[in-house]
Amino acid sequence: xxxxxxxxxxxxxxxxxxxxxxxxxxxxxxxxxxxxxxxxxxxxxxxxxxxxxxxxxxxxxxxxxxxxxxxxxxxxxxxxxxxxxxxxxxxxxxxxxxxxxxxxxxxxxxxxxxxxxxxxxxxxxxxxxxxxxxxxxxxxxxxxxxxxxxxxxxxxxxxxxxxxxxxxxxxxxxxxxxxxxxxxxxxxxxxxxxxxxxxxxxxxxxxxxxxxxxxxxxxxxxxxxxxxxxxxxxxxxxxxxxxxxxxxxxxxxxxxxxxxxxx
Numbered sequence: 001x002x003x004x005x006x007x008x009x010x011x012x013x014x015x016x017x018x019x020x021x022x023x024x025x026x027x028x029x030x031x032x033x034x035x036x037x038x039x040x041x042x043x044x045x046x047x048x049x050x051x052x053x054x055x056x057x058x059x060x061x062x063x064x065x066x067x068x069x070x071x072x073x074x075x076x077x078x079x080x081x082x083x084x085x086x087x088x089x090x091x092x093x094x095x096x097x098x099x100x101x102x103x104x105x106x107x108x109x110x111x112x113x114x115x116x117x118x119x120x121x122x123x124x125x126x127x128x129x130x131x132x133x134x135x136x137x138x139x140x141x142x143x144x145x146x147x148x149x150x151x152x153x154x155x156x157x158x159x160x161x162x163x164x165x166x167x168x169x170x171x172x173x174x175x176x177x178x179x180x181x182x183x184x185x186x187x188x189x190x191x192x193x194x195x196x197x198x199x200x201x202x203x204x205x206x207x208x209x210x211x212x213x214x215x216x217x218x219x220x221x222x223x224x225x226x227x228x229x230x231x232x233x234x235x236x237x238x239x240x241x242x243x244x245x246x247x248x249x250x251x252x253x254x255x256x257x258x259x260x261x262x263x
Contacts, residue, residue: 001026001055001062002261005041010048016261017043023196023203024055028063036077038063046195049173050079051139053205053238053249057098060085061253065093076100080139087253099250101243102206105213108135111170116145119166120177120192121157131180131218136210138247141172142191144207144214150179150188154231158192158199167193176207182221187211189228202229203236209247212240 002008002016005027017025027041040059042049056076064072064087073086080103087098111133114124127133128146135141143166147153156177163175178189189211191204208226215221222242229236239250 001028001059003028003062003066005029013041013043014047018045021045021197023201024049024052026055026059028059031077033077033082035075036082037074039077042078044195045197048079049140049195051083051103051206053100053102053208054203054251056083056085056100057087057205057249057251058253060098060100061087061089061096061255064089064096065255078139083139094255096253097250098253099248100205101246101248102138102209104138104245105210105247106137106141107213107217108137108141109170110134111143111145111166115162115166116143116175117147117152119159119163119175120145120152120190121159122147122152122155126152126155128180134214135170135172136214138206138209138213140206141170142174142176142204142207142210143167143170143172144211145175145177147177147179153177153179153188153190156190156192160194160199163192163199164194174201174204174207176204176211178211180215180219180221182215182219185221185223185225187215187224187226188230189226190231191228200232202232202234203238203251204228205238205249205251208238208240208249212242212247212249216242
């Protein structure tokens with residue numbers, strides 16, 4: 001997170017995001033919408049996102065640290081609207097639990113199973129036998145693509161051309177490949193996108209919300225613990241739960257680096 005970013009233009013923010021080569025880089029600016037505490041601009045190496053999950057949680061913690069606060073509830077302004085966010089920081093401010101309420105789910109078109117699997121380098125029979133891939137958004141659209149077991153997740157090797165064609169056709173940003181275990185309220189996921197360096201996101205909070213909304217509608221599961229990034233050796237865990245007409249997404253935040261940027 002880069003604070004006090006009011007003076008930065010879009011080109012400067014994009015260049016900084018490309019310099020960091022992180023999945024996302026956020027820039028905190030003064031809000032322009034009534035009721036917002038700050039504006040959160042979110043950039044990947046490819047460009048600006050209207051909304052993202054992990055950068056929302058991390059930025060809320062970074063803002064709290066900058067303001068010297070430990071228990072916070074804010075409203076952030078993003079390109080998708082206004083989202084409540086909150087965090088509880090430890091006494092030293094290095095660890096926190098954070099949460100957000102994402103936008104109400106919008107269910108888009110279903111996606112051909114064979115094309116979804118091919119984009120991940122898999123076979124049509126790797127798809128879940130009953131659950132159809134679908135575009136779902138709680139702020140930014142993702143292709144939610146259930147598989148039949150954990151096996152296909154380990155074998156997935158995205159085809160860059162097929163992945164880009166799938167996402168462009170669906171007007172989505174991530175192919176979220178997921179093995180659901182509704183009996184345990186668990187899910188194992190991988191997020192493939194050309195928008196991040198390396199083509200795979202170790203943790204996709206903006207897809208956790210759509211996945212939870214999808215599971216609630218399709219199989220009646222309203223709470224999920226989602227493990228992601230395991231195959232990248234960058235494991236993450238998110239908790240998602242239906243709350244009214246929104247999805248609450250929560251996780252742990254750990255501060256790794258503090259520093260100053262001189263322009």
